[in-house]
Amino acid sequence: MEQFEPDRLSTAQLAAMRRSLTSGRGALTRRSLLRASGVGALTLGGLSTLSACGIPPAKRAGTGEQAASDDHSDREKEINFSNWTEYMDTSDDEKTRPTLDAFTKRTGIKVKYTEDINDNVEFFGKIRPQLAAGQDTGRDLIVVTDWLAARIIRLGWAQKLDPALLPHAFANLSPQFRSPDWDPGRSYSYPWTGISTVIAYNSKATDGKKVDSVTQLLDDPTLKGRVGFLTEMRDSVGMTLLDQGKDPASFTTADFDGAIGRLQKGVDSKQIRRFTGNDYTADLDKGDIAACLAWAGDIIQLQAGNPDIKYAIPAAGYITSSDNMLVPAHARHKANAEKLMDYYYELPVAAQLAAYISYVCPVEGVKEDLAKIDPALADNTLIVPDKAMTAKSHAFRSLTGEEETAYEEKFTKLIGA
Template identity: 25%
Template sequence: MKKLLLGLVAILLVVGALFGTQQYLAAQTGSDTSSDKVLNLYNWGDYLDPDLMTKFTKETGYKISYETFDSNEAMYTKIKQGGTSYDLTVPSDYMIQKMKRENLLLPLDHSKLTGLKNYDPRFMNLSFDRHNKYSLPYFWGTLGIIYNDKYVNGKDIQHWDDLWSPKFKNQIMLVDSARDALAVALITQHKSVNDKSTADLAAAQAKLEAMMPNVKAVIADEIKMYMAQNEAGIAVTYSGEAAEAIDNNPHLHYVVPSEGSNLWFDNIVMPKTAKHKAAAYAFLNFMSEPKNAAQNAEYIGYATPNAKAKALLPKAVRNDHQFYPDDQTISRLQVYDDLGQAWTEKYNDAFLEFKMSHH
């Protein structure tokens, strides 16, 4: 009988996975998901150490119902539709601005937050959320260049302009993202990554198109796998993806060009529809504890904004300038602003035209 029951549980687990949520299971086990002992968390895939979920439940009594998304836009659409009342979600900087503007977020009561002093002040009170009225930083990172020393001499690829060098013909993998690709071109032309000039955008598009002979592919998540498998000499992607690829291939290195790049944040926010506020504050405080934030950073591989947690990381990690750049480099990094609908479409169109010129 036990075997049969286990089989049934396995089937339920599969069904639960198919529905992308553990709420189905919770309903089966008799714990009502609308009860107050649950936290409905909507997060990126593989973006929280499962051991911390267990520890959180053990410490607080709140079970986590965990659902995942793979893009800011998908998350935004689901929250705007309002079908599920999530207690917390984790948008990036520009998306927090947009959600705030559209009145989709609740302000955080700072008197209920116990770990605010643990965060690095450089990552607080930023343009997309002044005084952290709506969000707490979760992870941060950069856009940069991965290169493989089997094919490329590191000296030849320290700056964005190097990507246009004829010696890199058909060697570059470019992340499939309008903002990031155009940011690279805009920075080489000494413009802001939030530029709203038609002439500057056209010039950036033309500059990107001039890189085309060097572009092997424009792809998304597969970059880290291809780079780990020595498929290309160079890739433009995010620091966390780079960290994962480097873990799997000692020939890879990550560079954040000193002339500037994108600095991005994923912060935790409380959607307007949140039903379990006590659970949400408990989670925010739990994740602000240095020990927990450090454990999560080690598991995920992205940079922690929690200064006390960073101090607990192995020396090799916290002194690694690839992933914790020095102050001088950080001072030249730019955060994306929400460009608004019209300009977002212009950036997307410019990037699409660039991609079509690939054929």
């Protein structure tokens, strides 16, 4: 299949883009409006209240229980693509999107690209009525975080993908992301990017002390009142489980409660300053937060403007999640969407996207192409994990509806949301 060689962005251009992401609007990174779950959403009529709201699960596409949607891809050369903000490469003047433009030039397929996802729960609220009613959402491709992708797939509201249209995705998907428990073999989804949860610290605020464990965050008296954890349950609890020697992929309710109790002690003793979304970045940059749990993409962007920002991978390991491309049930342009999904697994295209957004690239073998854009990015294991870092990666297991409700309620009480 033809390979696309995108217009190369110079190192200087990329550096300017990264600087812009850490100043002014730059504090508003891809995750600025909360990374994932919208804490308390389940108690506000969120995901696990579907049956209580009288919305039954749709019958799963591809099983013969739900009629396949008519695909208009041959007649209508278009795609409606919904994504998060700051999650696509743009030109210096932000008037064009180079990789999308090149896709259209090659295929003739026009992409209506909309950054209308600010929070998973909020977005799900937009599309749930149409999905539940068996209607087209007006979107052919969406990007949602793994726990929501799992729910949409489980409800039968995602279309099964055609492997024949995804040769690059199948060949180049990193083994780390190849078979999540919620979509074994990636029958319904492919990752847009990976999200690593690490420990970040401001070395000036810690007087040069390295901070590299959750135990240190919760017990070091020199950090008291200057520690941050995340409002995303799976990250804060997952990292605490790892620190306690538990596996986030197979923990029990007793393990979960133990992690909550450990964090509660940190709240009660005022060791923890607060639980945050992306807004930890400003406090960490200033030193008001000395150390915290953080998302790797944010740290890369912060480091571009502040050499005091450091990160550490705990010896116990770290949590990895992903944002994933799905084709919603009844989308009009499934084949076109699959072609676009596959396009972002071509190595030069994947490299250009990774250079811009600075999150974990899920495409195996991208390092050489990324080095042509910026050698420093190619050597950054927060973007291209090496074997040692990959070995420390852990995924938070899928939850049942009952677990999700119970665990979110406990976590919401912990953080006072």
